[in-house]
Amino acid sequence: GNSIAHKRHGGLEAFSSPTVENVAIDVNPPRGTRDFPPEEMRLRSWLFQNFREVSALFAFEEVDFPVLESEALFIRKAGEEISEQLYNFEDKGGRRVALRPELTPSLARLVIQKGKALPLPVKWFTIGQCWRYERTTRGRRREHYQWNMDIIGVQGVAAEAELIFSIVILFKRLGITSSDVGFKVSSRKVLQAVLQRYSIPEKLFGKVCIIIDKMDKIPKEEIEKELTMLGIPMEAINGLLQILSLKSVPELEEALGSDADAVDDLKDLFLLIEQYGCSNWIQFDASIVRGLAYYTGVVFEGFDRGGKLRAICGGGRYDQLLSKLGGEDLPACGFGFGDAVIFELLKERGLLPELGPKVDYIVLPLDPQLQGAAAMVASTLREKGRSVDLVLENKRLKWVFKHAERINASKLILVGDSEWQRGMVRVKNLCSREESDLPLHELE
Numbered sequence: 001g002n003s004i005a006h007k008r009h010g011g012l013e014a015f016s017s018p019t020v021e022n023v024a025i026d027v028n029p030p031r032g033t034r035d036f037p038p039e040e041m042r043l044r045s046w047l048f049q050n051f052r053e054v055s056a057l058f059a060f061e062e063v064d065f066p067v068l069e070s071e072a073l074f075i076r077k078a079g080e081e082i083s084e085q086l087y088n089f090e091d092k093g094g095r096r097v098a099l100r101p102e103l104t105p106s107l108a109r110l111v112i113q114k115g116k117a118l119p120l121p122v123k124w125f126t127i128g129q130c131w132r133y134e135r136t137t138r139g140r141r142r143e144h145y146q147w148n149m150d151i152i153g154v155q156g157v158a159a160e161a162e163l164i165f166s167i168v169i170l171f172k173r174l175g176i177t178s179s180d181v182g183f184k185v186s187s188r189k190v191l192q193a194v195l196q197r198y199s200i201p202e203k204l205f206g207k208v209c210i211i212i213d214k215m216d217k218i219p220k221e222e223i224e225k226e227l228t229m230l231g232i233p234m235e236a237i238n239g240l241l242q243i244l245s246l247k248s249v250p251e252l253e254e255a256l257g258s259d260a261d262a263v264d265d266l267k268d269l270f271l272l273i274e275q276y277g278c279s280n281w282i283q284f285d286a287s288i289v290r291g292l293a294y295y296t297g298v299v300f301e302g303f304d305r306g307g308k309l310r311a312i313c314g315g316g317r318y319d320q321l322l323s324k325l326g327g328e329d330l331p332a333c334g335f336g337f338g339d340a341v342i343f344e345l346l347k348e349r350g351l352l353p354e355l356g357p358k359v360d361y362i363v364l365p366l367d368p369q370l371q372g373a374a375a376m377v378a379s380t381l382r383e384k385g386r387s388v389d390l391v392l393e394n395k396r397l398k399w400v401f402k403h404a405e406r407i408n409a410s411k412l413i414l415v416g417d418s419e420w421q422r423g424m425v426r427v428k429n430l431c432s433r434e435e436s437d438l439p440l441h442e443l444e
């Protein structure tokens, strides 16, 4: 309510009446969003630093785009959840805009904008906040951060192999092994082959994929009903469902014939993955379709072998997206890796790092007259790249030692009058407790 006063400095201010000037704001973030106070922010920065370092290992360049995009970038009539839950609105200029629900269309837009000047292959990565507006009934999050890596301009599955391998490296850096997680890999060319066999019109491809992707979320009868409503005959539906249950590439070859595109891609990909030494991370699973309409080829997702969590990451080939957005017809593939499931997995595996604050020095003027001198000591150290917490108010030593513990400082520098007169300061090592008087230039 309006009249809650926020407790501070020990005393509770008088409860204010809820008149306009002193209404208390709601201190919680908007529904479905999160704050990142220091402890959570350290964990997030640790994860993002790993994303960045893996991207650098694979020679990807960082890019970024506005969180706000034209709504048109995401309007796709394939019945995707991502489009149905678009966080869109009309701005004060009457423009239809949206908070981006994903990063790939923005990346594609920037590639198109750069046009033929852009040397290929483009290998870009980004880490960005993505949004959805979901009815609060489910009380789920409305924002998350995603790491995306994309390769534009490479036709062959060597690109998908690189992407999958980059995620394997990320997992290894976090302490996650192939007994914790795996990748399910398939190709949408499997679905394409089946639809062609039953002469289903190409334009239904995206819609069929989105319905099939809901396979493990809604009953089979509902899947059949939605496919029937698209005009897919029962014979084709049975053909689809049968092929999705295959669990090996040889079985797929049996079903589609050895000259099928899907079979070639998957054979090439599994051979490369074997040569990377990653076969124990990857398995073929024809039921993997992913929930984005624009995928056209290989699709993959990272899953936890305990079977308790939602997909950790996912991606695939989207060769038609750039041309659909008005750009030239360029092959493309990429993945998204969210910041939610990975932390559930790390917590469950006891792999969350203990990240506390860390400061090199606390500098304390022993007398308010020495505040300037203390600031000079702090600057000298900061110019040497040392982190310094300069005490800004007249604090007793008892507080300073408590504070040093809280911020995990290594050393305490006392700026006292008699020492300062001799150009010295007192340095106290807070671990070994040893003390010594040093001239400024000897501080390191």
Ligand SMILES: Nc1ccc(Br)nc1
Pocket (backbone or CB within 6 Å): 082, 101, 102, 130, 131, 132, 141, 142, 143, 144
């Ligand atoms: N696309 C999307 C955006 C935001 C969240 Br939370 N989940 C999915």
